Amino acid sequence: MRAADVLLHLAAQSVVEVEDRVSLPQLRVLVLVALHGPQNLGAVARELGVHASNATRTCDRLVVAGLLSRREDPSDRRFLQLDLTPEGRDLVETMIEHRRQSIAEVIEKIPADSRGSVASAMGAFADAGGGLGSDDGRFTLGLGR
Numbered sequence: 847m848r849a850a851d852v853l854l855h856l857a858a859q860s861v862v863e864v865e866d867r868v869s870l871p872q873l874r875v876l877v878l879v880a881l882h883g884p885q886n887l888g889a890v891a892r893e894l895g896v897h898a899s900n901a902t903r904t905c906d907r908l909v910v911a912g913l914l915s916r917r918e919d920p921s922d923r924r925f926l927q928l929d930l931t932p933e934g935r936d937l938v939e940t941m942i943e944h945r946r947q948s949i950a951e952v953i954e955k956i957p958a959d960s961r962g963s964v965a966s967a968m969g970a971f972a973d974a975g976g977g978l979g980s981d982d983g984r985f986t987l988g989l990g991r
Contacts, residue, residue, distance in 0.1 A: 850951065860945035864937050868913070871896075871904050873941070876913060876930065880938045884929040886919065913937060 864873060871894055879885050883894075891901035905928055908914035913934035919925040930938070956964055969984050 853949075856945060856948045856952070859948060860941045865943045867911070867937060868908070869904075872913075873938075875901075875902055875904055875908060875928075876934050876938050879914070879928060879930050880935065884919075884927045886925045886927060888925075890928065908934070912977050 861870070861873065868876065870963050874894060875890055878890065882889075887898055887901050887905065890905060891898045894901055896904075905914060905916065909916050912931055914929050916926050917929075921971070923952040953961060953964070
């Protein structure tokens with residue numbers, strides 16, 4: 847539990863880096879799109895666990911802020927496709943980079959001869975978690991699913 851507390855603290859601190867620009871639900875939308883590519887409003891509503899009208903308002907604010915783009919879905923014009931703008935991608939990457947650096951600072955404090963064991967255990971832990979983050983390690987949600 848102590849390790850979970852440290853990881854949670856590091857994740858929360860990385861959110862502080864961007865909380866002056868977006869709310870937590872807005873950040874969840876941006877991370878969802880960063881992880882899984884363009885989304886429609888239905889997918890966003892399901893991910894947030896909210897009614898479609900709430901998802902629409904959240905996404906509208908992100909579009910106005912210049913962090914999310916909205917266009918017709920080329921495969922089905924009945925749907926809108928939501929994607930990150932370059933500014934939206936930069937915001938998510940800023941948060942993730944802060945998280946990555948904070949974790950690296952903690953890992954550097956682990957005795958060198960123990961780091962391999964810790965990395966192996968954390969990899970097994972991530973695998974057992976069942977896909978809560980990306981396979982390539984670029985982004986992780988950590989935002990309260």
